[in-house]
Amino acid sequence: MTRIAAVGDIHFGTEHAGTLRPYWSSLHEHADLFLLAGDLTRVGTAREAEVLATELSVVKVPVVAVLGNHDYHSGQQEAVVSILREAGVTVLESESVVLDVRGVRVGVAGGKGFGGGFAGACATAFGEPEMKAFIGHTHALADRLERALRGVEADLKIALLHYAPIDATIEGEKRQIYPFLGSYLLGEAIDRAGADIVFHGHAHLGREKGVTPGGIAVRNVAQPVLRHAYNVYCIGREELPALNAKGAVGLDESC
């Protein structure tokens, strides 16, 4: 079993220094890998990234992250990425990494993703250039995610996003804003390329558990959904059972 800690949407501002450190300093006792599903900062400034990097310095396991929309807000996303990478965080921008985690090759392919909506109510590349650019961006990121996932050779394959790849994990949000919360194109790319589990954030009012049409477990780990400093997901490819239609699995505190 590989123990994966995950959380998203921590929206770290300068006022948050020290608030997550007590939990993160003991994270290695519960998990072997820490995934951050975007919206790492409040408004995406370099200063916020520096404060977060200091907070992450207590984490004793590999940290893999993607950015979220908040991390782009101030136009300093390159600095945010640079600061986090200097702090030892692997930041994925439509790319992948394979880590040796206690003898298990764990591959993580990830990126921010984008919106567009879900089957039956999805934006299309039709009409004004702005509309084509909007959905074209999602198409491009979904294609890059699929290539990144296909390129992963690992025992355990994880997709890490900020935007949602299915609508089940954003239920609870207003339906009118679904197109701004994710896209089925991301889920389709993941189902085509294959993965063992998908993590995302972004939908604060959504719910934690879902499954892609292809049967891959999806977890919305936005902190307002979890209400924990992070949650831990224990997964071993050879022991994976068939998930039921809702992706429901049991909890096991002994992992």
Add this chain to the structure above:
Amino acid sequence: MTDSAHVYLLEHLRQAMSEDDRVSEPNIRVTIAGGRIWLNGQVGSDERRKAAEIVAREIAEKEGMVVRNDITVMTVTGPTVETLG
């Protein structure tokens, strides 16, 4: 204020909760009841809770509206564990 003015004021307040960098909290709910503006929802710090009220007052008080702040600050606890298998 007319009903249509209320509609526009509420939407301006909702936009400000996202777009004003002092707040940047898209999930704050803004409603009107009893002739007052109500702020609800959950944010990550007391600084953001107070900032939301300040920004809302700046906008609402120009229209003679009173703001009530019912926003709460999110608290987190240690992890739970799920085993997929």
